[in-house]
Amino acid sequence: MIRAVLEGVIFNLYSVFIALNVLMDEPVKSLKATGGFAKSELWRQMMADIFEHDLIVPESHESSCLGAMALGQVALGIKKDFSHISDMVGASFEHTPLFDHVKIYREILPLYINLTQSLEENYAAIAAFQRRHEQLLEEK
Numbered sequence: 859m860i861r862a863v864l865e866g867v868i869f870n871l872y873s874v875f876i877a878l879n880v881l882m883d884e885p886v887k888s889l890k891a892t893g894g895f896a897k898s899e900l901w902r903q904m905m906a907d908i909f910e911h912d913l914i915v916p917e918s919h920e921s922s923c924l925g926a927m928a929l930g931q932v933a934l935g936i937k938k939d940f941s942h943i944s945d946m947v948g949a950s951f952e953h954t955p956l957f958d959h960v961k962i963y964r965e966i967l968p969l970y971i972n973l974t975q976s977l978e979e980n981y982a983a984i985a986a987f988q989r990r991h992e993q994l995l996e997e998k
Contacts, residue, residue: 864901868908869970875909888912890943892925902951907959908967915951 879886889911895901896915906913924943931937 861900864904865908866970867895868901868905869967871905872908872967873971873974886911888914890914890916892916896951899951902953903956903959906953906955908963910955910960910964912955913951913953917950 875886889905889909891902891905891913892915902913902915928937928940928943932940
């Protein structure tokens with residue numbers, strides 16, 4: 859059960875990656891991951907397998923601030939791309955996708971995407987329910 863939850867989180871991240879990939883000028887060669895999940899070897903390997911890319915964890919697990927700064931630099935035109943980040947961080951862990959796992963995830967991915975798309979109406983109903991009840995609570 860726990861593994862399924864972890865995989866669901868990474869599939870969700872992968873959905874965002876697919877959307878962003880459409881906007882990028884060149885293909886992604888490797889991924890850098892930070893945050894609490896980066897401390898888990900299992901999650902890191904799952905991410906490499908699901909994304910089918912090498913995964914590198916910087917020396918500092920908490921590099922969100924650095925990522926935000928780099929996004930700002932590119933958005934403001936101060937930097938052309940994100941290539942300068944590699945020089946700013948080292949690597950503490952590296953994971954290469956495991957082909958047997960990649961093969962299974964490629965088979966599951968369309969099922970995940972179809973399932974999440976089929977739930978869109980339910981998500982909207984849940985959001986409407988939450989808004990209605992938040993308003994009721996605020997009125998009290």
